[in-house]
Amino acid sequence: MSPLLITVTELANQIKHQPDTLCLVDCRAKLQFPDWGREQYLHGHIPGAQFADLERDLSGPIIAGKTGRHPLPTPAALASFFADIGISPTTQVVAYDDAGGAYACHLWxxxxxxxxxxxxxxxxGLPAWxxxxxxxxSGPVARQRAxxxxxxxxxxxxxxxxxLQVDGLLQTETKRIVIDARGPARYAGKEEPIDPVAGHxxxxxxxxxxxNLTADGHFLPATALRQRFADAGVTGTGSSATGSSENVVAYCGSGVTACHNIxxxxxxxxxPAKLYPGSWSEWITDPSRPIARTN
Structure with a gap:
């Protein structure tokens, strides 16, 4: 297993034998139902887990006409939250959700x-557990600040x-690849259930x-993931390699599921790719920014 992933068996053993080294974080959320994740957490969660609220803990204030739906918090606010839930410099954090890591990767x-x-x-995630x-x-878990x-x-x-820059930060022979993590219909502009403007x-x-996932919500093997990104043109590393993942920008609707691709x-x-945190919901706040749609 990759050092970036942990299995249910490994986690259960760590909870049993080394609980003091661990901070479990429940990241469940539903974009259109802000209180759903907390309600589900209180109903039942992995023993000892803290809850990270996408809207209240992991996002900053929304500024109408300027930010996307989940702007990054200030570093100070985010660091304070991490301290509140017990993360020290030596703490091993394990994040989970019930959506294949869609929200847990945002915390990562x-x-x-x-x-x-x-x-x-x-x-x-929780389904595997x-x-x-x-x-x-059930119920809340007492916090111990770290x-x-x-x-x-x-x-x-x-x-x-x-x-928007033609040459941007990546000049000469390098190529920037921008990757949209949303579903095909939203990307194409055929539907948009969340944001007021459709497209990409x-x-x-x-x-x-x-x-990035198997049918049962586990991550694909590294070789399969590598091939997936190679098929998209991400084939090399280093500052001069065309298609280098150092030249990749990931975005989605509001900067959350883009982290799954990263x-x-x-x-x-x-x-890892760079993140465009504002993503589509910020992009469309300025009508001068171009929009593409596909048939």
Whole structure:
């Protein structure tokens, strides 16, 4: 198993034998039902898990006409939340959800953004835990604040203005690849159940995050993931390699499921892509930004 993933068996053993080294984080969410994740967490969660609220804990304030639906929190606010739920510099974080890692990978990326690399995703998530006959507990879990030390990593994100530049940050013979993690119908502009404008960023490729998973919600093997991204043109590493994953930008509707593709690239052994945090919901706040649709 990759050091980025943890199996149900491995997690159960760690909870049993080394609980003090661990911070479990339940990341369940539904975009159109803000309170759903917390309600599900209180109803039943992996014993000892804290809850990370996508809207309240992992997103900053929305500014109408300027930000997307889930803007990044300030580093200080995010670091304070991580400290509140008990993450110290030596803590092993395990994140899970019930959506194939769609939300857990967002937490993984945010921890990495603040310099904390000790985070693993529960492969198969809560469904795999339940299917294995492992226990759940209900109600909140008492918090024990820890001295989280965040060290913001520069260069992991891009802005809309950078995406609009013809040459941008990546010049000479290098090629920027922009990957859209949403489903095909939203990418094509045939439907848009969440945002007021349909379509995609011109030139972007569609790699739905669900394609990183098996039918039962586990991550594909690294070789299969590597081939998936190679088929999209991500074939090399290094600053001068055309199609290098260092030149890839990931986005989605609001900067959440894009992190799933970034995680999958890391799982495949590729340097992680950069994240466009505002994603489509921010892109469309400025009517001068171009929009593409496909038939």
């Amino acid at each position: 990326w945010q921890l990495r953004w603040l310099g904390h690399d000790q985070c693993r995703i529960l492969d198969g 339940v299917a294995a006959g492992q226990p759940l507990e 001295p989280f030390i965040g060290a913001l990593r520069a260069g992991l994100t891009v802005t809309a203005d950078e995406l 960023i011109p030139g972007a490729l569609n790699l739905p995050f669900s394609g 995680f999958a690239m890391a799982l495949a052994g590729l340097p």
